[in-house]
Amino acid sequence: MDFLIGLYDSLPVAIQIILKIVVIMGPLMVLVAYYTYAERKVIGYMQVRIGPNRVGPKGWGQPIADAVKLMFKEIVLPTHADKTLFLIAPLLSIGPALAAWAVFPFDTGLVLADINAGLLYLLAMTSIGVYGVIIAGWASNSKYAFLGAIRCAAQIVSYEIAMGFALVGVLVVAGSLNLGQIVEGQSGGFWNWYWLPLLPLFVIYFISGVAETNRAPFDVAEGESEIVAGFHVDYSGMAFAVFFLAEYANMILISALTALMFLGGWLSPFQGTFMESWFAWVPGIIWLVAKTFVFMFLFLWFRATFPRYRYDQIMRLGWKIFIPITIVWIVVAGAMQVYDIGPWYQ
Amino acid sequence: MSFEKFLFYLFAAILVGSALMVITRRNPVHSALFLVLAFFNMAAIWLLAEAEFLAIVLVLVYVGAVMVLFLFVIMMLDIDLATVRAGFIKHLPVGIVVAVLMLVEMVLVLGPKHFGLTKYAAPEAAPADYNNTAELGLSLFTQHLYALEIAAVILLVAMIAAISLTLRKRPDSKRQNVTRQHMVKKKDRLKIIKMPAEEKG
Numbered sequence: 001m002d003f004l005i006g007l008y009d010s011l012p013v014a015i016q017i018i019l020k021i022v023v024i025m026g027p028l029m030v031l032v033a034y035y036t037y038a039e040r041k042v043i044g045y046m047q048v049r050i051g052p053n054r055v056g057p058k059g060w061g062q063p064i065a066d067a068v069k070l071m072f073k074e075i076v077l078p079t080h081a082d083k084t085l086f087l088i089a090p091l092l093s094i095g096p097a098l099a100a101w102a103v104f105p106f107d108t109g110l111v112l113a114d115i116n117a118g119l120l121y122l123l124a125m126t127s128i129g130v131y132g133v134i135i136a137g138w139a140s141n142s143k144y145a146f147l148g149a150i151r152c153a154a155q156i157v158s159y160e161i162a163m164g165f166a167l168v169g170v171l172v173v174a175g176s177l178n179l180g181q182i183v184e185g186q187s188g189g190f191w192n193w194y195w196l197p198l199l200p201l202f203v204i205y206f207i208s209g210v211a212e213t214n215r216a217p218f219d220v221a222e223g224e225s226e227i228v229a230g231f232h233v234d235y236s237g238m239a240f241a242v243f244f245l246a247e248y249a250n251m252i253l254i255s256a257l258t259a260l261m262f263l264g265g266w267l268s269p270f271q272g273t274f275m276e277s278w279f280a281w282v283p284g285i286i287w288l289v290a291k292t293f294v295f296m297f298l299f300l301w302f303r304a305t306f307p308r309y310r311y312d313q314i315m316r317l318g319w320k321i322f323i324p325i326t327i328v329w330i331v332v333a334g335a336m337q338v339y340d341i342g343p344w345y346q
Numbered sequence: 347m348s349f350e351k352f353l354f355y356l357f358a359a360i361l362v363g364s365a366l367m368v369i370t371r372r373n374p375v376h377s378a379l380f381l382v383l384a385f386f387n388m389a390a391i392w393l394l395a396e397a398e399f400l401a402i403v404l405v406l407v408y409v410g411a412v413m414v415l416f417l418f419v420i421m422m423l424d425i426d427l428a429t430v431r432a433g434f435i436k437h438l439p440v441g442i443v444v445a446v447l448m449l450v451e452m453v454l455v456l457g458p459k460h461f462g463l464t465k466y467a468a469p470e471a472a473p474a475d476y477n478n479t480a481e482l483g484l485s486l487f488t489q490h491l492y493a494l495e496i497a498a499v500i501l502l503v504a505m506i507a508a509i510s511l512t513l514r515k516r517p518d519s520k521r522q523n524v525t526r527q528h529m530v531k532k533k534d535r536l537k538i539i540k541m542p543a544e545e546k547g
Contacts, residue, residue: 124402128405
């Protein structure tokens with residue numbers, strides 16, 4: 001072990017950073033692959049079906065088989081498509097989804113880039129993911145793809161405002177834009193996490209996150225019953241797979257961020273109770289992953305349960321309900337901060 | 347040349363290149379996308395100048411929201427490039443005169459003789475715990491509070507003006523009143539009628 005640490009320290013800084021990126025990206029990609037499998041299984045059981053069970057034991061080989069299949073399929077370029085933009089679009093979609101993990105803290109000090117404005121950086125990264133969708137829809141030169149892109153652009157811009165305001169509430173309570181400090185500010189057990197003082201913002205943040213990732217019931221950008229597959233209708237093979245990866249990576253990111261900002265991140269839920277010492281051996285990252293899985297499951301549960309929203313109702317929900325509630329709650333959070341209400345404010 | 351200098355010249359070159367592409371591309375969507383690239387490189391240069399808050403906000407506001415709406419509009423419009431480009435040669439002399447005038451004015455005000463290490467000492471690198479965001483917030487909400495509030499009011503007025511100019515009531519649109527839809531009870535919509543069972547004939 002000492003030998004390995006010595007070897008690591010002797011490497012140039014650039015190589016060390018690349019190693020760290022690999023350590024984050026590797027498990028993330030495996031998680032994305034098995035998240036697609038979990039989705040098919042979970043929704044299958046919810047609808048009293050079995051789901052994929054042919055490849056490998058209990059269907060565990062299914063994601064690998066799918067990946068191999070997509071890799072060997074032809075990438076069809078539609079005639080009159082804007083070829084450069086058509087091929088750049090999937091990259092623009094997955095780039096921000098992966099770049100956002102750079103500032104994500106997995107435990108105390110366990111972060112790739114510990115920057116002061118981490119929260120802002122995350123908001124910026126989640127907001128530029130929309131370019132992949134818009135460019136894909138436009139470059140395909142197809143009306144279905146274009147309709148999907150237009151729907152998606154309007155939806156993401158609308159929900160981003162509610163999402164940003166929800167994060168302003170977190171910022172008011174935590175007094176910091178640094179993600180590590182936001183988690184540290186929640187220490188003290190279950191009742192000290194920000195979900196309670198910011199309950200409306202917590203709910204709105206997660207729902208806006210579902211809308212921002214274009215998942216059911218907000219999946220009008222794909223809307224297979226109306227516009228076939230929306231923005232990626234003309235994509236095939238690996239180009240389609242990259243869009244798919246980006247969507248699931250974004251879902252995992254939103255789940256992890258909700259866990260980080262409202263459910264205390266890597267902090268143990270038993271802090272401050274008599275059970276604290278029983279669970280002291282559990283590493284923080286396990287708690288973080290467990291909390292993230294709760295939200296990842298919710299994404300699947302939503303998809304199996306809710307019918308798709310009508311487009312005008314999506315807009316109404318975003319602009320007329322979420323944004324006013326978040327604005328009111330920022331004022332409430334500010335007042336609680338000034339008058340030292342509850343254990344969250346010192 | 348230090349690594350930072352190399353990065354600066356790299357980003358600056360891409361910035362100028364993409365700015366040129368914005369005005370020379372035939373396709374307006376390509377122009378808009380090159381403008382996005384220009385914003386990104388500007389943000390990178392600001393990061394090099396240790397203005398991380400401004401850099402991220404530039405990406406967040408301009409790239410994440412303003413340019414998305416821009417693209418949205420450009421894609422929806424059916425711009426006929428032939429009419430846009432008609433009369434390009436006719437107006438070229440006037441355009442050149444205006445461009446030269448602006449260039450001369452900018453060189454007079456922003457020319458190299460106003461800057462340089464002799465005029466301004468090189469700023470010292472901020473310590474590691476320096477928080478750009480907090481400093482900016484303190485300054486904005488104490489020293490420049492009135493200016494900030496006035497800017498906010500002007501923006502609000504502009505927003506209300508834009509909405510009131512474009513808002514129109516359409517009598518033929520079939521709007522739904524969602525509040526009333528939610529208030530509906532079962533007895534408002536459903537009537538259960540008792541009727542005798544049919545007898546076998």
